[in-house]
Amino acid sequence: MEILLMIISVLLIAIVLLQSGKAEGASNALTGANDSLFANRKERGGELFITRTTMVLGTVFFVLCVILSF
Numbered sequence: 586m587e588i589l590l591m592i593i594s595v596l597l598i599a600i601v602l603l604q605s606g607k608a609e610g611a612s613n614a615l616t617g618a619n620d621s622l623f624a625n626r627k628e629r630g631g632e633l634f635i636t637r638t639t640m641v642l643g644t645v646f647f648v649l650c651v652i653l654s655f
Contacts, residue, residue, distance in 0.1 A: 590649045597642040604635055 628636055 586653060590653065593642060593646050593649060597646055600635060600639050600642060604639065605632065
């Protein structure tokens with residue numbers, strides 16, 4: 586079970602690093618200078634797949650951590 590948790594964590598790290606940034610820069614996100622921050626931007630194709638994969642891996646990671654804590 587611990588090996589599965591390590592595999593999921595490595596996959597989760599890799600898939601998060603593959604995601605593109607939503608804001609144009611960290612300074613724009615912090616100062617609020619980005620006007621398109623709340624724009625209606627729809628994800629498509631590979632970006633949608635990566636987002637959904639991240640959600641699934643995150644959920645599986647959380648569930649495995651809860652199971653292993655008992």
